[in-house]
Amino acid sequence: MRGVIKGALAEELQNSLRMEKEYDAALRKLPKGCLSVKKIKGHKYYYLVSREKGKLKYVYKGAVPKEEVKRYKEVKEYRAKYRKLLSQVKKQVKYLRSSLRGKEAI
């Protein structure tokens, strides 16, 4: 038996490991790239910017409906949020693993 505190930490480690996978999956589910708008002579031109093998790739999208612009904005926000939370979960995993390293029951 590991003791009450270590038992709770071990449970949280399992939860964090599962969460890490879930945030990874949530990030993969989001559509790739973000919309970039260029204004040329008063006209708006949309490009889908994504990274391929470390290089930025611009794909001309032409006129994009307002709803799609809004959706890409939301996706961008979610991507930033999920990345931040994933990094938090990774820190938790590291911390919990180090806390559970000792053999004594707490």
Next chain:
Amino acid sequence: MEKKQYELCVEILRRLNKAGVLKDLILVGSWCIPFYKDYFKTIKYATSIRTRDVDFMVPGRIRIKAKVDVVELLKDLGFVVGFQGREGYIRLEHPELAIEFLVPEKGRGSNKPFPLKELGINAQPLRYLSLLTQKIIHTEIAGIKISLPHPVVFAFHKLIIATLRRNKDKAAKDIEGALRILKAVLDKGQKAVIKITFDSILPAWRKKVLKCLKKMEKEDLLRLLEE
């Protein structure tokens, strides 16, 4: 982290309340322990260790009237949907908190998730949960009214499930939490409440409570319950 976690929990309660579903839910699980602070305000009450899990129970008889997509409601807070176990119980996860919905298991029971169509999720049926509905208290957290099981039934429930746990660490945590709460109730001078509540629960459940207390050699509590 503690403050952030508490604020996130309050935000969840606020959103569920605004959506009109919180009144039909009972907060169960280890988050009850800090929320009992108000109930024990007249005595020295120290909260014990708790996990990130925030468990909401939907009592069997109650039908949730408001239709809310809970996943959508909490999505912008960063919650992602996770599935637990082979059966696929939905769990909303965040580095600070994890939310689960529970329903009391009835009859022979089944491992299948219980669909909560009104909330767009499913719930995990669990044995002995109906004990928690036997006596409910209401408290206010950041101006939001919430329902909690009475501390005594909460403690008895913890003692019962501790006898069934395979994981010894979890069982030890349950017992530690339960004894801490029963001590606080005694300190509050509510000895009679413990006895009355104990006498009101099913005989088979009473046996389990006594079995656990005997194992822990809690003579004072045993004397009170067996009077």
